[in-house]
Amino acid sequence: MKNTIATFFLLLFFNVLFAQSNFNFDKTELENHLKYLASDELGGRRTASKGEQLAAGYIARQFQSAGVKPAPGQPDFFQKVPFEIVKPPNGILAVESETFNAGDNLLIINGKPIETATEAVFAGYGWVDEATGVDDYKDLDVRGKIVFTITGKPDSSSPMDVYEAMPEKQRLAAERGALALFEVYRVNIPWTFSKGYFGKERMQLGTVGMDAEPGIVYGWVQESKSGALTGKLIGKNTSVRLKVTASLPENIEALNVVGIIEGTDAVLKNEYVVLSAHYDHIGIGKQGGAAYTPQDSIFNGARDNGMGTVALLAAAKELAAHPPRRSVLLLACTAEEMGMLGSKWYADHPLIPLEKMVFNLNNDGAGYNTTAHVTVIGLGRTNTDAELEQAAKMTSLTLLGDPAPEQNLYERSDNISFAKKGIPAIDFAPGITKMNDEVYKYYHQAADNADSIGYDYLLRFCQAYVRAANLIANKTATPAWVPGDKFEKK
Numbered sequence: 001m002k003n004t005i006a007t008f009f010l011l012l013f014f015n016v017l018f019a020q021s022n023f024n025f026d027k028t029e030l031e032n033h034l035k036y037l038a039s040d041e042l043g044g045r046r047t048a049s050k051g052e053q054l055a056a057g058y059i060a061r062q063f064q065s066a067g068v069k070p071a072p073g074q075p076d077f078f079q080k081v082p083f084e085i086v087k088p089p090n091g092i093l094a095v096e097s098e099t100f101n102a103g104d105n106l107l108i109i110n111g112k113p114i115e116t117a118t119e120a121v122f123a124g125y126g127w128v129d130e131a132t133g134v135d136d137y138k139d140l141d142v143r144g145k146i147v148f149t150i151t152g153k154p155d156s157s158s159p160m161d162v163y164e165a166m167p168e169k170q171r172l173a174a175e176r177g178a179l180a181l182f183e184v185y186r187v188n189i190p191w192t193f194s195k196g197y198f199g200k201e202r203m204q205l206g207t208v209g210m211d212a213e214p215g216i217v218y219g220w221v222q223e224s225k226s227g228a229l230t231g232k233l234i235g236k237n238t239s240v241r242l243k244v245t246a247s248l249p250e251n252i253e254a255l256n257v258v259g260i261i262e263g264t265d266a267v268l269k270n271e272y273v274v275l276s277a278h279y280d281h282i283g284i285g286k287q288g289g290a291a292y293t294p295q296d297s298i299f300n301g302a303r304d305n306g307m308g309t310v311a312l313l314a315a316a317k318e319l320a321a322h323p324p325r326r327s328v329l330l331l332a333c334t335a336e337e338m339g340m341l342g343s344k345w346y347a348d349h350p351l352i353p354l355e356k357m358v359f360n361l362n363n364d365g366a367g368y369n370t371t372a373h374v375t376v377i378g379l380g381r382t383n384t385d386a387e388l389e390q391a392a393k394m395t396s397l398t399l400l401g402d403p404a405p406e407q408n409l410y411e412r413s414d415n416i417s418f419a420k421k422g423i424p425a426i427d428f429a430p431g432i433t434k435m436n437d438e439v440y441k442y443y444h445q446a447a448d449n450a451d452s453i454g455y456d457y458l459l460r461f462c463q464a465y466v467r468a469a470n471l472i473a474n475k476t477a478t479p480a481w482v483p484g485d486k487f488e489k490k
């Protein structure tokens, strides 16, 4: 008995060793991938820019030469993702004699041209929830009127909840026939910050997507210092005038790059492991949102997410040459920096039914401050920890978990688009022991360029990622959430 088990493990050991030693990582090739993707020629790979298109073409050519196939029925590796560029609307809102001006104490987030004099209706939080019996619109007639509410939901006004509630609150007001919805700003974030963030030109998914917005004017107003605004509104039919001027959104397109590697197992090949990495970054100069100089104005994004994209290319090459038992879907995402919009689009418009996707191993990071580690955001949340551990070990790297849980990193990359669909998802990233100056020196900075990368580490990082992908795609048990995870499908 003892012997049999020993033999079994010996065989298993050689099996694993053999399967892994087939990989043939070429450091120079990986280095060249990164140097091209992070080159000045690509101009910081901003979503839908010329440089981003060049990167998409480059990724597709690598897929092609690796022997990766387009998704069934697709002519090529590209999935078009429609976007709208929305310019901040202009406008004036007058509540009785008090005036609010866009760009000052008024922020119009969604606008369409309108000029009206009507009544204001105050609707608490403007929230309706059948489960808890909350209905802030009970007994209110808001048809043809302007609704005012307080930011947030009845049970929470954390910044995250405020932002998440925005579309639903607009929908609720629009459904009831309101002309506009304005929320009195009570978020624990400085007004100037929110104004800067929501008041600038922005990109959103095209209206054929899930983000189609209701056709009402929506914005935030700053409370008067005395609190007089809310006082004026509560329980009265206050007179209000609104004038908004807005230009139509501009339509543009960007690309997800999608490829397939068919699995070798007759049964398991119907299950897919999604390997994803965003290849977009934030562009040039002002677009980057951080300091730059005339000498270095390009946000090359070598770490974010050149490294992850190169790891995806390594996976394409190695796994196409040595396919695992499960199939692999390779997804190079656009518009992660715009709010994970490329992966959201993919998850809402999958090229192969999402039911077949059993796991998402995303690859994205903020940089690294250790070359002895790799970081996994979401470690401990799925049944793949052993494979991740083994992959790191085989590469002489040590696995680290989330370096900054308070920053909610898990929900700040493309893995979240799959997690929200109930698919077990984690993010694989270069090693970060903690978020410190060594990380912030490069994170979303013009300094994040190819010259500052350690290429021995890039090689090992790619090896660890490909090995993890391979082990998970060969794993006998289907990847799953740890029971009770917030994204586990009920």
Ligand SMILES: [Zn+2]
Pocket (backbone or CB within 6 Å): 278, 304, 305, 336, 364, 365
């Ligand atoms: Zn990133």
